[in-house]
Amino acid sequence: MTNAGGRKGGRARVERAERGIPEATVARLPVYLRALTALSDRDVTTASSEDLAVSAGVNSAKLRKDLSYLGTYGTRGVGYDVDYLRYQIAREIGLTQDWSVVIVGIGNLGHALANYSGFASRGFRVTALLDSDEARVGESVGDLHISSLDDLDEIVRSGSVSIGVIATPAAAAQIVCDRLVAAGVSSILNFAPALLSVPDHVDIRKVDLSIELQILAFHEQRKTGALTGIKAGTG
Amino acid sequence: MTNAGGRKGGRARVERAERGIPEATVARLPVYLRALTALSDRDVTTASSEDLAVSAGVNSAKLRKDLSYLGTYGTRGVGYDVDYLRYQIAREIGLTQDWSVVIVGIGNLGHALANYSGFASRGFRVTALLDSDEARVGESVGDLHISSLDDLDEIVRSGSVSIGVIATPAAAAQIVCDRLVAAGVSSILNFAPALLSVPDHVDIRKVDLSIELQILAFHEQRKTGALTGIKAGTG
DNA sequence: CATTGTGAAGTGATTCACAGCA
DNA sequence: TGCTGTGAATCACTTCACAATG
Numbered sequence: 377m378t379n380a381g382g383r384k385g386g387r388a389r390v391e392r393a394e395r396g397i398p399e400a401t402v403a404r405l406p407v408y409l410r411a412l413t414a415l416s417d418r419d420v421t422t423a424s425s426e427d428l429a430v431s432a433g434v435n436s437a438k439l440r441k442d443l444s445y446l447g448t449y450g451t452r453g454v455g456y457d458v459d460y461l462r463y464q465i466a467r468e469i470g471l472t473q474d475w476s477v478v479i480v481g482i483g484n485l486g487h488a489l490a491n492y493s494g495f496a497s498r499g500f501r502v503t504a505l506l507d508s509d510e511a512r513v514g515e516s517v518g519d520l521h522i523s524s525l526d527d528l529d530e531i532v533r534s535g536s537v538s539i540g541v542i543a544t545p546a547a548a549a550q551i552v553c554d555r556l557v558a559a560g561v562s563s564i565l566n567f568a569p570a571l572l573s574v575p576d577h578v579d580i581r582k583v584d585l586s587i588e589l590q591i592l593a594f595h596e597q598r599k600t601g602a603l604t605g606i607k608a609g610t611g
Numbered sequence: 612m613t614n615a616g617g618r619k620g621g622r623a624r625v626e627r628a629e630r631g632i633p634e635a636t637v638a639r640l641p642v643y644l645r646a647l648t649a650l651s652d653r654d655v656t657t658a659s660s661e662d663l664a665v666s667a668g669v670n671s672a673k674l675r676k677d678l679s680y681l682g683t684y685g686t687r688g689v690g691y692d693v694d695y696l697r698y699q700i701a702r703e704i705g706l707t708q709d710w711s712v713v714i715v716g717i718g719n720l721g722h723a724l725a726n727y728s729g730f731a732s733r734g735f736r737v738t739a740l741l742d743s744d745e746a747r748v749g750e751s752v753g754d755l756h757i758s759s760l761d762d763l764d765e766i767v768r769s770g771s772v773s774i775g776v777i778a779t780p781a782a783a784a785q786i787v788c789d790r791l792v793a794a795g796v797s798s799i800l801n802f803a804p805a806l807l808s809v810p811d812h813v814d815i816r817k818v819d820l821s822i823e824l825q826i827l828a829f830h831e832q833r834k835t836g837a838l839t840g841i842k843a844g845t846g
Numbered sequence: 847c848a849t850t851g852t853g854a855a856g857t858g859a860t861t862c863a864c865a866g867c868a
Numbered sequence: 869t870g871c872t873g874t875g876a877a878t879c880a881c882t883t884c885a886c887a888a889t890g
Binding site: 483487494528589590 | 618637638639642644645648666667668678703704705706708710712718719720722723724726728729732733734735773774797798799800804806812814816818819820821822823824825826827828829830831832834835
């Protein structure tokens with residue numbers, strides 16, 4: 377990488393493979409993993425970067441560059457061994473171990489997440505569902521029952537939970553977030569339309585359904601020429 | 612910027628402002644909109660780029676640069692008029708008009724999306740729920756009832772639907788996608804864990820819950836040093 | 847050979863830093 | 869004076885293009 381010049385004079389020693397995987401690459405590893413799994417399911421044993429790239433929806437140079445951050449797992453003139461590469465990526469992401477997840481806020485979305493099979497199929501085990509509404513506590517969803525938010529500490533500690541999912545209304549999100557952090561959760565997936573603040577050691581990712589629609593609306597508007605002074609007349 | 616001498620009254624000489632908004636900026640406009648709404652709700656009438664930036668969770672230089680793509684809506688030495696800027700951003704995104712949305716696949720997630728109030732509160736009206744499972748057709752969810760996928764053409768045409776949401780299993784996603792496109796939908800939000808191909812004129816965005824968790828797991832693993840047996844010391 | 851792995855070039859986004867203006 | 873709007877500098881990511889190699 378072009379880190380030429382060197383900043384803080386000294387630490388220039390590039391430990392690329394271990395520390396320096398670009399975020400953009402990290403975000404694509406699960407996509408590659410899924411593509412490899414699909415190939416493996418179709419009994420494909422070897423794939424070139426081009427095959428894989430098509431299967432993952434990226435271009436092959438990007439794919440090769442991405443993989444190069446992990447190590448050299450390909451064979452020149454041949455390609456990649458599908459199962460071997462799949463294992464390596466799974467290991468890199470951390471899917472060779474199980475992860476315990478708690479979901480807080482068991483409304484419509486929380487329900488859906490609790491039942492979402494896509495979590496379980498990777499190594500994510502939903503170990504608890506929490507809600508602050510005491511009327512809901514005890515209710516069962518799938519094979520879990522809803523616990524009180526007050527049990528959070530106990531649940532996180534005893535279940536080695538490191539990932540929390542927030543599916544509460546926006547108004548409750550920061551409080552829930554603080555409690556998750558206090559209980560020891562250090563990665564959070566937030567579905568509430570709210571900006572959350574967390575200490576540095578906590579990772580947070582946000583999924584905002586209404587923002588996604590708004591981004592689509594922006595482009596849709598451009599397409600139909602509704603904005604710019606072109607005669608509108610939708611409909 | 613090209614606004615030299617050109618204000619809003621003039622014609623569309625400002626090619627850049629209208630056409631060239633960077634994707635990264637577009638993705639943040641809804642965030643700014645939300646921050647402005649929150650400020651407005653607290654009766655804040657004026658905000659500096661710094662205020663706004665804090666409220667939106669970005670830095671102020673980025674916010675100012677983003678806003679500069681839309682036009683010149685601030686006042687030097689003062690800041691931005693909250694309601695005025697809010698309107699301008701809403702207009703830019705296309706939220707000054709309503710958008711009809713159909714949701715296909717009324718399983719757990721589809722249900723949750725159908726009931727999600729965050730859509731309606733912006734200008735998104737869910738006008739139809741579709742499912743290919745005939746046993747489900749007729750069932751009611753909120754104040755809508757589930758229609759057959761076969762009615763898609765009719766629904767899209769009569770309701771001027773331009774946005775479709777796919778919440779089906781992965782195996783059905785491409786077929787549903789093709790049917791949406793054939794019916795005239797030109798923006799798609801895909802929740803199915805599948806790579807969809809669409810013609811150029813169709814915009815597609817993907818929300819993948821399991822990928823989000825995997826990205827968190829990657830970082831979580833690094834934090835706990837679970838993987839590589841990295842010796843903490845940099846050497 | 848075919849295909850990987852990677853420097854180098856290219857593109858896009860972010861941040862800096864300050865001129866220009868209310 | 870205080871803050872916006874924006875060129876210039878920097879940083880991050882992507883793509884090119886080809887030497888290295890099983």
